[in-house]
Amino acid sequence: MNLRQFEVFHAIMRTGTVTGAARLLNVTQPSVSTVLKHLEAQLRFRLFNRIGGRLQPTPEAQALLPDIDAVFSRLAAVQRLTQDLAGGRLGTLSVAAAFPIANGYMARAVASFLTGRPGMRMALQSLTTPQVVDRVASREVELGVVHEPVGSTEVDTELLLRSALAAVLPATHPLARLERIPLAALEDHPVITYLPQNLFRFHVDKALAEAGISPRIVAQVTVSLTGIMLARHGAGIALVEPLMLRSLDFPGLVARPLDPPVAFETVLIRPRGTPDSTVLARFVAHLRDVLRAEGLLPEGH
Template sequence: MSETPLSAHTLKIHELEAFRAVMLRGTATEAAVLLHTSQPVVSKLIARFQRHIGIKLFELRKSRLVPTPEARVLFHTIERTYAGLEHVAHTIAELRGGHSGRLVVGSLPSFGMGPLADIAARFLKDEPGIRISVETVNSSLIRHSVVSGKADLGVALKSIDTAGVNAEPLVEVNTVCVMDRTHALAGKRSINVRDLEGVPMILPSRDSASHTAIAQMFADEGITPHLSAETSYAMTMCLLAMQGAGAALVSPFAAMHLRRSGLVIKRFEPSLPIELMLLTALDSSPSRISSMFIERLKAAMPALRQQWG
C-alpha cells in the first residue's frame, strides 16, 4: 500500500516551529524557551512531526538531540521559507511607513558621481531609515532597468529611446573644458574651439554620442583634433586631464568635485548642450519614497542650471 503524499496543507505550523526551534537551540528545553512553552510540549510536537512526515529527524545522544542528515536538509529548506516571510513582512512595513525602505536609482556615471551623490547624501541624512542604491550605467541600461522595475527612477541622456517609460526634462547644462593647472590655456577666462587646434585632446570613446558631437564641432571649424587619449568615462577623462595628459570636453557634473583637487574647469564655446531626462515607470505611479526623492532631485536642478547652464 502506497504512503499518502504530504501537501503544504497537511503540514502543521506548530510542528514546523518546534522542529526549527530545536535545530536553532540544540535542545528541547532551550527550544521551549524560544517558543515560550514547556519542554514536554516541544518533545511531543517533535515526536508527532516525525511520525507525520515519516522521517527520523533526531537521535538522542547524552540527553541531547542530534539532527540526522535528513533533518539538516529539511531545516535549510524551512529557513529559506522563513527568510522569505521575514522579507515580505519587512516590505509591508516599508510600504506602510513611507519613511523606511529601499530606493534604486539608475544614473549616468557623470551625474551619479557628481550632483546625485550630493543629493542622495543629504536625503539619507534627513531620512536615515531609507537605503539608496545608485546604479551608474549608460542611458540605454537605465531605461531598461526602469522598464523592468529593477530601478525606481533613472537619470539619462535625452537622446535615448524613451519607449516604455515616462520621460520628462530634468536639466540642461553646457559642456566644459578641463585641464591641469599648468596647461597653456589654464589662464583663459573661457575656451573656444579654435583655442584647441593642435592641443592634445582626451576624447570620449568613438562609439559614444558625445564623441560624435565633438568630432562634428571640430569638423565644422576645419580642425582635426590632436588625440592623446580616449576613454569611456568622463570621470577618467577628468583625471587624465588633471595629470597633464591633455585638455578634455566633458560634462560639468563629472568635473565639479575635482576642482579642489587641481582640475581647472573653463566655460566652452560654442555651446555643446547636455540634456538629461528623468525616467519613471510608464504603467505605475512612483512610490512615496520615490516621490520624496524626485522632489529633492528637482529642487536641486535650478542651482546646477544657473552654475553650468
C-alpha cells in the same frame, strides 16, 4: 463591539466622564451616552457605575481595558506609518544613474535625503546610460537619470537640466586664462575625448566639424573621469562632461566652458505609464533642490 464602541469606551476610560469623552472625540455628549447605552445593552452587563458625577469602571470594564488599549496602540502605529509614508520618511527606493551623475550630485541627493529618515532604504546603481535605460524599462529600478538621447519607447522621460561639455586642463595651461575657450583655439593642442561608441562623441565631432577644425585626438575614453585623469597627468585637454571635477578633488585642474557650447540634456526616466510613489515624488523634488543649491539648476525650475 465595533470600532466606534471601542472608541467611546476607551475615551470614557481615559477621561472618567461622558462630557470629557465627548470633548476628546469632538462629538456631542448625547451621542456618547447613546453609544454607551447600546454597548451595555449588547454586552448584557454594565461597564460603568455613576459615582459623584464620574463614571466608575466595573470589574468587567477593567478586564476589557488591556485588549482595547492594545487595539488603539495598533491604530496609533498605523497612523504613524501612514504619516511616515506620506512624508517620504519610510519605504524603499531604487534608483540608477550614469556614472558621473551617480557619483556626483545623485550621491549627494541620496545621502541628504536619507538624513532624518531612519526608516528609509535606498539603492543607488552606477551604470552606463544604456544599462540604466534597460533597468528602468524592466522595472528593476523606479528612477533613472541619464543623458540624452535615450532611444527607448519603454520609458517616460522628463527634462532634469541642460548642461554642456567643457575643456578640462591644468590651471597652468595658457588657455586656462580664458573664461571661455573657443573651439578654434584647440586646433594646435592635443585633445582627449570620448570613444565613438559614447553618446557624447557625436556632440564633440559635430561641434568640431562646425568650427572647421580637426585637432589631434591623442586619447579616447569611455567615461569622463578617465579623461579628467589623463588631463591631470598632462596628456592633453579633455573635452568631457565636467561633473566629476565638481564632485572630486583634482588640485591643479580647471574646467572652462567651450565657445560655442557643446550642449546636452539630462533627463529623468521612469517605467512607461507608472505613477510616482509618494517617496519617489519627494525624492525627485529633493534632487531638484540639491541641483538648485549647487547652481546647476536655475531657480524656478
